[in-house]
Amino acid sequence: MRHALHVLAAALLCACQSWRPVESFDGWTLYAHEDVQADPKPWGDAYEPAHEVVESLFGPFERGVRVHVLQEDAPTPLGDSAVQMVPGIGAARVRAWHTRGDGLFTPPSGVYAGTPDAGTAAHELVHARLAEIDPHLPLWFEEGLACVVGDGILHQGKWIVDGYSCWPVHELRNERLDDDELRKLLRVRAERDTDARDNVLVHFIGWAIVFDLFRMEGGLRYHEWRARYKDGIELREARERLNRSISPDIEAAWLQRLQHADPRVRLAASKGVWKLQSRDALEALVDRLELEQDPEVKASLAVNALSAAGETRSGRDLARRMWRQVSPALRTLELSDPAETKALRDLYRSFRWNADISTRQALEGLKRFWSE
Numbered sequence: 001m002r003h004a005l006h007v008l009a010a011a012l013l014c015a016c017q018s019w020r021p022v023e024s025f026d027g028w029t030l031y032a033h034e035d036v037q038a039d040p041k042p043w044g045d046a047y048e049p050a051h052e053v054v055e056s057l058f059g060p061f062e063r064g065v066r067v068h069v070l071q072e073d074a075p076t077p078l079g080d081s082a083v084q085m086v087p088g089i090g091a092a093r094v095r096a097w098h099t100r101g102d103g104l105f106t107p108p109s110g111v112y113a114g115t116p117d118a119g120t121a122a123h124e125l126v127h128a129r130l131a132e133i134d135p136h137l138p139l140w141f142e143e144g145l146a147c148v149v150g151d152g153i154l155h156q157g158k159w160i161v162d163g164y165s166c167w168p169v170h171e172l173r174n175e176r177l178d179d180d181e182l183r184k185l186l187r188v189r190a191e192r193d194t195d196a197r198d199n200v201l202v203h204f205i206g207w208a209i210v211f212d213l214f215r216m217e218g219g220l221r222y223h224e225w226r227a228r229y230k231d232g233i234e235l236r237e238a239r240e241r242l243n244r245s246i247s248p249d250i251e252a253a254w255l256q257r258l259q260h261a262d263p264r265v266r267l268a269a270s271k272g273v274w275k276l277q278s279r280d281a282l283e284a285l286v287d288r289l290e291l292e293q294d295p296e297v298k299a300s301l302a303v304n305a306l307s308a309a310g311e312t313r314s315g316r317d318l319a320r321r322m323w324r325q326v327s328p329a330l331r332t333l334e335l336s337d338p339a340e341t342k343a344l345r346d347l348y349r350s351f352r353w354n355a356d357i358s359t360r361q362a363l364e365g366l367k368r369f370w371s372e
């Protein structure tokens with residue numbers, strides 16, 4: 001499974017291509033190239049809830065937002081290919097970006113995205129809103145806010161924010177940034193270009209610092225934090241917050257949310273947990289699977305447990321317990337979206353010896369549960 005990368009782009013795309021409006025929504029408009037067929041329905045399903053959440057946290061947009069549908073394999077701000085090899089981190093797919101360009105020779109400002117995904121939408125719309133109210137923030141702060149708000153799950157037309165993002169946790173644990181590198185990354189400003197590796201790392205450290213604030217101060221307090229951090233953050237404070245966010249204690253505390261009374265919280269907490277590559281996380285998923293009654297939450301737990309087992313050395317007992325829960329879940333769960341129900345059955349079939357479908361193909365239809 002590839003990781004999704006969102007970059008904040010300076011205006012690098014050619015402005016000469018023409019965009020036509022596909023459909024207007026409340027507060028934003030969908031655009032595509034003349035020769036591209038874009039179905040507005042899935043874009044509306046992803047961007048409407050994201051737009052609502054971003055306005056509730058950062059205030060209403062002053063202007064309509066443009067959302068541009070990218071063609072597959074369109075050049076990205078980090079290079080010609082959508083998949084970038086990031087040194088020390090691996091393959092990352094540049095999934096979307098936001099650009100502020102408003103000049104005559106720059107592409108229109110707005111969001112550029114290849115697929116309609118609600119998490120990507122929430123992330124990019126944070127950039128779009130911050131471009132209106134605060135275009136000169138430290139990049140870690142802006143990316144951190146976007147990453148926290150962009151982590152969650154779509155549930156019955158609402159974007160449920162979770163905030164604990166498993167990819168940066170895993171990578172920052174392995175990365176062990178020294179003080180010089182951390183200091184350098186903290187100094188990057190939103191308006192400056194960065195290379196792929198720095199860009200990814202700024203997302204990670206930004207997430208870790210803002211997630212710590214989000215957790216410690218019980219919510220997203222943009223205006224207070226902006227007053228504190230608009231000119232930067234002390235290295236010591238950044239290090240302290242970062243270390244806390246990637247610590248095993250916080251992992252354990254956040255996995256407790258799998259037991260939360262509200263199924264939406266459990267659902268959002270389970271999504272992406274496989275990325276931690278941690279045995280504790282796999283065990284927490286299996287423990288919850290044994291109790292879970294909500295079909296949607298159960299599906300998410302099963303998909304993440306299965307993926308986690310592929311990434312983690314779990315031992316035979318845990319693997320057996322996992323499969324005892326996952327197998328019937330894939331075979332029998334009925335979800336409200338028939339396409340997801342079918343993907344569960346396909347996933348089950350993909351494990352049979354004469355499978356006519358690959359596990360990877362089947363997982364595509366269950367992206368809502370595993371892809372951060």
Ligand SMILES: [Zn+2]
Binds near residue numbers: 006007146
């Ligand atoms: Zn971003």
